[in-house]
Amino acid sequence: MRKIVLLGYMGCGKSTIANRLSKTTNIPFVDLDKIIEEKTNLTINQIFEQQGEIYFRKLEHDVFVELLNSPENLIIGLGGGTPCYANNHELLKGDNVLSIYLKASIETLFDRLVVNKDKRPLIANKNEEEMKEFIAKHLFDRSFYYNHAQHKVVVDKKTVDETVADILDILA
Template identity: 50%
Template sequence: MKIVLVGYMGCGKSIIGAFLAEKLQLSFYDLDREIEKETQNSISELFQSKGEIYFRKKENEILKALLEKEEDFVLSLGGGTPCYYNNHELLLKEGVFSIYLKASVETLLTRLKQERTQRPLLHNQDEVSLKDFINKHLFDRNFYYHQVSKIVTVDDKSVVQIVDEIIDLLA
């Protein structure tokens, strides 16, 4: 089974994915890291030098390649991945168990205001505009995020609690 974690930036996909993979003794892939490996550029550099359209095409190409692998694994997607090309449809393929890690706006705001410099879409956001930005994105992405097998709310839960909840859903 391919376990794919979906959700807005800052919801914990990478940390939870790595912990889940370790607990299940599966390989772990982070789509952004796979893109960086293939392109030899950071996500920020790709956005700046090649633009978002190039990045989204590369993201779709690498996602398809990962989902075609024969092995079982855990994969964390980028926050926007399900919203471009037919990526949300790929999450419905047989053998793919997709999980939306749902976080409230307040949880995301608390986490993301610390990380603005590392995230290309947030560089120029102050706290007020960041909250509006998150609200708008969540509204725009809501349809895509709900095209998954299951939803797990992450607010006020530890990584261990979230991973245990996911494992229970897999049983």
């Protein structure tokens, strides 16, 4: 069964867009971070604090594989780091997988993350100056993995509905 996989940097809108796309298409949406939180009964912040990032990355890989192998059609919203660890980027081109990179500029990411950083352990403790520099470097490093997606949708200056419309064009 087909899996629509949304990927991209923290704050690009994976969870928001996947949710709206799910309502429009009636294909169920699962958010990788949410499943991990439910399975562990811990928040993403608590997992990073108590078990460390390596533990999180292992769990993230296992849950991603499990979802890809599940028998139903699904929209899967990845975490920002998912494609960048455990060779997960190779799964973006698998059979029955349609992967879409939601591409956002550093400015868009900064604007969305600055008001929304507390639940994201990688940036939670950074000030605005540090955040800007971190996003710029980190996005550069990660782009290699994000570019393994089959499709790319630029999200800058688009409403949620406009981005969803671009994705529907790809699905058509």
